[in-house]
Amino acid sequence: xDELPILPTTVIGSYPRxxxxxxxxxxxxxxxxxxxxxxxxxxxxxxxxxxxxxIAGVDVPTDGEMRRDEMVEFFAERIAGFKFYGPVRVWGxxxxxxxxxxxxxxxxxxxxxxxxxxxxxxxxxxxxxxTITGPYTIAExxxxxxxxxxxxxxxxxxxxxxxxxxxxxxxxxxxxxxxxPAIHTHKDEVEWAVDVVNEAIKGINVKVVMxxxxxxxxxxxxxxxxxxxxQINLALKNYNYEPVKLFxxxxxxxxxxxxxxxKKRIETPEEVANDLRMLLNYFKPxxxxxxxxxxxxxxxxxIAFQKLYNMVKGTQIVREELKKKxxxxxxxxxxVNR
Amino acid sequence: MKIETALxxxxxxxxxxxxxxxxxxxxxLSEEKFFKEIEKFMDNFFSMMDSFKVDYTTDSMVEWDDIExxxxxxxxGGQKEVLTRFFDNNFYYRQITIKNKLExxxxxxxxxxxxxxxxxxxRHKAKLKAIILGPLTFLKLSRNEYYKKxxxxxxxxxxxxxxxxxxxxxxxxxxxxxxxxxxGIKKETLDLLPxxxxxxxxxxxxEIHLLTYFDINFNRLEHFLKLxxxxxxxxxxxxxxxxxxxxxxxxxxKQVYFGVLDSRTTKMEKIVTIKxxxxxxxxxxxxxxxxxxxxxxxxxxxxxxxxxFKLLQKAKEMVLNG
Numbered sequence: 001x002d003e004l005p006i007l008p009t010t011v012i013g014s015y016p017r018x019x020x021x022x023x024x025x026x027x028x029x030x031x032x033x034x035x036x037x038x039x040x041x042x043x044x045x046x047x048x049x050x051x052x053x054x055i056a057g058v059d060v061p062t063d064g065e066m067r068r069d070e071m072v073e074f075f076a077e078r079i080a081g082f083k084f085y086g087p088v089r090v091w092g093x094x095x096x097x098x099x100x101x102x103x104x105x106x107x108x109x110x111x112x113x114x115x116x117x118x119x120x121x122x123x124x125x126x127x128x129x130x131t132i133t134g135p136y137t138i139a140e141x142x143x144x145x146x147x148x149x150x151x152x153x154x155x156x157x158x159x160x161x162x163x164x165x166x167x168x169x170x171x172x173x174x175x176x177x178x179x180x181p182a183i184h185t186h187k188d189e190v191e192w193a194v195d196v197v198n199e200a201i202k203g204i205n206v207k208v209v210m211x212x213x214x215x216x217x218x219x220x221x222x223x224x225x226x227x228x229x230x231q232i233n234l235a236l237k238n239y240n241y242e243p244v245k246l247f248x249x250x251x252x253x254x255x256x257x258x259x260x261x262x263k264k265r266i267e268t269p270e271e272v273a274n275d276l277r278m279l280l281n282y283f284k285p286x287x288x289x290x291x292x293x294x295x296x297x298x299x300x301x302x303i304a305f306q307k308l309y310n311m312v313k314g315t316q317i318v319r320e321e322l323k324k325k326x327x328x329x330x331x332x333x334x335x336v337n338r
Numbered sequence: 339m340k341i342e343t344a345l346x347x348x349x350x351x352x353x354x355x356x357x358x359x360x361x362x363x364x365x366x367l368s369e370e371k372f373f374k375e376i377e378k379f380m381d382n383f384f385s386m387m388d389s390f391k392v393d394y395t396t397d398s399m400v401e402w403d404d405i406e407x408x409x410x411x412x413x414x415g416g417q418k419e420v421l422t423r424f425f426d427n428n429f430y431y432r433q434i435t436i437k438n439k440l441e442x443x444x445x446x447x448x449x450x451x452x453x454x455x456x457x458x459x460x461r462h463k464a465k466l467k468a469i470i471l472g473p474l475t476f477l478k479l480s481r482n483e484y485y486k487k488x489x490x491x492x493x494x495x496x497x498x499x500x501x502x503x504x505x506x507x508x509x510x511x512x513x514x515x516x517x518x519x520x521x522g523i524k525k526e527t528l529d530l531l532p533x534x535x536x537x538x539x540x541x542x543x544x545e546i547h548l549l550t551y552f553d554i555n556f557n558r559l560e561h562f563l564k565l566x567x568x569x570x571x572x573x574x575x576x577x578x579x580x581x582x583x584x585x586x587x588x589x590x591x592k593q594v595y596f597g598v599l600d601s602r603t604t605k606m607e608k609i610v611t612i613k614x615x616x617x618x619x620x621x622x623x624x625x626x627x628x629x630x631x632x633x634x635x636x637x638x639x640x641x642x643x644x645x646x647f648k649l650l651q652k653a654k655e656m657v658l659n660g
Contacts, residue, residue, distance in 0.1 A: 085604055086639030091421060091430035092403050093356035098428075098639070100604040141428050143604040143638070185426050215423060238420070262421055 002174075002332040004127060007276070007290050007319050008059040009312050010255065012211055012233065013131040013177065014071075014295030015052070015064030016304050021045040042067050046115075047122050052305050054124040057312035060175060062129050063119035065295070070096040071133045071179060072141045074111075079160055081105035081146065100143040105156045107163045113171050120172060127332065130173050134180035134210070135161050135200050136193040141182060151192055158199035165204045174332060177209040178229070181294075184212065184219040194223045198338075201228060207334050209233055209255065213294045217243040224250050230335040231255055235293035238262060241278065248282050252335050256283075257293035258314070259307045264299065266306045272314025280318070285327045290315045339620040343392050343654055344595065344630040345647070346512060346549060346571070347469070348399035350640040355379050355400060373454070376401055380455055384462040390647040391654070394547070394628065395464040396512060397455035401447070404431040405514055405634075406479055409471045412448040413498045415440040416480065424479075425516065425552055427602070427637055434480040440494040442501035452506050467547060468508035470499055472515030473534050474527065479517075489530045496538035503542045510545045516633075518562050519555035528561040535565050547571060547595060551633035554581050559588050571595030573632040574615065575602075582615070586622035594624050597632030599646040604638055606645065612653040629654065 017025075024041035027033045049064035068074040076082040076099035083102045087095040116130045135157035139150050147153040165176055178201060183193050201208050210227065212220065213235035224232075224247070233255025236244060247254060258275050259267055272290075279288065290311060296304040351359075358375045361367040383398045402408040410418055416434035424431050452468060459466040471479070473492040485491040503511065517523065518531075539546065549571035550562065563570060570589070574582055574596045596619070598612050612629065619627050629650060635643045 086641050087353055088639055089351060089356070089636050090428060091432075093351075093360050095353060095356070143602075145603070145605040182428070185423075185428075214421075 003329040004059055004332060005319060005329055006285055006322050006327040007288055007315050008330065009057070009290045009315050010060035010129060010233075011053065011058060011062055011064075011308065012213075012291055012293075012295045013062050013065050013129075013179065014068070014297035015049045015062075015066075016297050016299060016301040017064075017066060018045055018048055018301065021066065043118055046119055050119065050123055052301075053308070056305060056308040057316075058308060059125070060127045060129050060289075061123065061125065062131060063115060065131065065297070067115055072138050073097045073099065075133050075138055076142065078108060078111045079105050079157075080108050082142070098141060098143065101139075101146045101153055103146055105153065105160060107160045110167050111164055113167050116168055116171055116173055127174065129175040129177055129209070130168055131177045131179055131211070132161060132164060132168075134178045134183070134197055136189075136196045137180050137182040139196075140185055150189070151196075154193070154196045155199060158196050161200040162202055162204070165201065169204060169206055173206060175207040175209065176204065177211055177233075179211045181211065181213045181215070184215045184217060187216070187219045190219045190223055194226050198226070198228045201338055204338055205334055207231070207332055208336075208338070209253075211255075211294075213257070214238070217246050221246045228336050228338050231289060233257065233289065233291050235261075236279075237267075237275070238293050241275070244279065244282050251287075253287045253289060254283055255289040255291045258290055259292035259311050261292050261294045261296055261299060261307075264303050266303060267310055267314070269310045269313035269317060272311055273317040276315065276318045277321075285322050286330050339624055340626040341616060341654060341657060342394065342626070342628045343390075343650055344394035344467075344547075344628050345387060345392055345396060345464075345635070346547075346595070346597070346630050347396060347405070347514070347601075347634040348402075348636050349383055349396075350635050350638070350643055351400055352640060376451075377454060377458065381458050381461075384459055384464065386644070387464040388462050390651045392464045392630075392647065392651075394467055394510060394630075395459075396467050396469050397451065397459075399469065399634075401451045404429070404636075405469065405471050406431045406434055408448065408469060409476060410434055412443050412446040412502050413440055413495070414438070414443045415484070415494075419481070422479075429634075429637060431479070436480055436482050436484045436491065438484055440491065440498055442498040446502075448502060449505055452508070456508075465510055466508070467510040467512040468503070468506055470503070470511055470513045472513050472517070472548070473499070473538060474523070474531060475515050475517040477517070477527075478520060478523075488527055489534070492530070492534050493537060496534045499538045500540055500542065503539070503544070508544055510547065511542070512547045512549060513567070514549050514551075515562075515565075516549070516551045516553075519550055519553040519558055523558070528558065531561065532564050532566070539566055545569070547628075549595060549597075551597060554578050554585060556581075556584065559585075563588060563592075569593045569595050569626070569628060571597065571628075573597040575600035575632045582618065586618065586624075589619075590623035591625050593626040593628075594619065595628045595630065598629050599631040599650055601631045601633045601635050602637050604642045607649060609649065609653045609656060612650070613657055616653075616657050
């Protein structure tokens with residue numbers, strides 16, 4: 001079915017890893033369990049995540065990015081040209097292994113196809129979303145020791161990401177989300193960063209979503225109409241929806257973040273419904289998707305699940321109201337010919 | 339021209355120590371054990387600075403998440419809230435939301451840790467600097483929900499800092515003021531700064547290292563150099579390298595800190611470049627030059643920071659030995 005209910009609910013990508021998976025990863029690092037055992041643990045975790053999403057009632061789930069420690073690290077480990085020197089702190093006591101580009105970046109082999117095919121084989125819905133980190137964000141969140149400019153690096157990365165996206169489409173992906181949380185970091189780079197994203201999604205004629213979060217959305221606003229994506233989804237709840245006014249001219253789909261992923265307080269269904277009613281003053285109902293602000297992986301699993309559950313319940317309240325006005329479904333077809 | 343080296347800001351916090359901090363934060367470690375671990379780390383850090391023959395150092399900032407966290411330890415009137423990007427880095431801090439009048443917090447942890455660092459540093463060669471966030475940068479990094487006027491906020495902040503500095507009596511103070519080169523700062527705000535600095539440093543007898551980083555804005559340079567300081571610091575990495583020629587015109591007879599080790603890339607500097615900078619600084623009449631990292635070392639892996647300081651030590655020796 002290439003249709004979804006009005007106000008489709010989705011996730012951004014990551015979901016808390018079950019405790020036993022974290023333990024399996026630790027044992028694998030210590031050489032105490034085999035690669036095969038770890039793969040089985042990852043597969044089992046994907047089944048668990050999809051089950052959580054199913055119980056919560058999410059229309060467009062992901063596999064929770066169970067196999068990815070971090071969104072840049074994962075790809076840098078699989079693309080030629082990167083090297084790791086050690087962990088770098090991002091905030092508080094949270095780290096990631098920020099990679100360094102030490103040679104020309106090149107595509108080696110499929111990075112996400114196996115994980116997508118497995119998730120698809122166990123998913124409760126065909127409308128599964130697969131996420132991929134965008135070229136600008138990989139470039140921005142890496143050290144550049146090789147390229148003359150970040151721009152050159154980002155355009156080479158766009159070719160790599162485009163190759164992978166094509167493989168995902170061949171494997172049957174219907175919704176691909178390109179994650180570009182760094183795209184609005186430098187005001188003077190946004191214009192070419194948008195070109196980089198367009199290069200990465202060239203020829204991808206399935207639903208393409210771009211995720212952007214935390215930062216200066218106003219840097220992105222002047223270039224929105226140049227973006228060739230069907231949908232952008234944004235962190236909004238964290239900002240009490242203040243940035244919404246920047247996106248009123250955006251006439252394609254918008255994924256609205258109605259769940260704050262940095263706070264443990266669980267939003268109630270009524271709160272979500274009220275927020276959505278307010279957001280529908282700005283956007284056409286057939287253009288709105290509903291999602292949390294960002295990935296849920298840093299939250300305790302119980303809280304992440306309850307937040308998702310309430311997000312769906314709140315959406316259902318407004319969905320019923322919209323049905324009475326004749327809004328029933330939306331199409332999964334891409335809005336832009338790339 | 340006198341040439342020295344320094345570590346400014348932070349040293350990367352190893353994951354091992356971060357785990358200890360997490361345990362302490364979650365109440366899973368006793369105070370005694372926690373302080374012992376921090377003390378051990380600081381002592382090793384000072385030994386490492388000795389091995390790199392660094393003349394000036396901070397305490398590594400191991401005890402703080404970031405400079406806003408450090409500031410939060412000694413002021414009242416604010417609350418740590420939204421996770422916010424630190425300038426244009428992929429590094430985030432909890433922004434202080436100012437909800438009440440800013441005041442000095444008595445019996446604060448800043449003093450406790452500084453005393454610990456000072457005692458430890460006595461056994462080592464590098465001179466210890468106390469870190470302070472400049473009033474303008476504090477204003478820009480925080481969220482104001484209380485003050486009607488920005489100058490009132492900065493003045494109250496300056497008073498709190500003055501109380502802290504009076505208590506710790508550090509010989510050297512490292513003030514971080516990168517926002518002075520940030521876009522969108524009003525001229526009226528800049529004009530107020532010298533008086534606010536005078537208030538902040540009133541009756542404080544210490545050597546002041548006033549630092550900027552990330553950008554150099556020539557339209558603001560005059561304002562920056564008007565602030566009361568012993569040493570004026572600049573980030574001379576990346577695009578700022580091209581600004582050096584123009585910058586020298588303002589620095590004759592001044593004592594200067596140059597951040598020559600790029601704290602935002604793993605790419606190693608070249609000794610020849612550092613030597614060239616030293617030669618041109620000397621030729622342009624700089625009276626004292628301190629070389630070190632450009633900004634916080636949290637932005638790069640620990641192993642790279644060590645390599646960079648080893649390189650700086652080598653460069654300094656080569657310069658001194660002709």
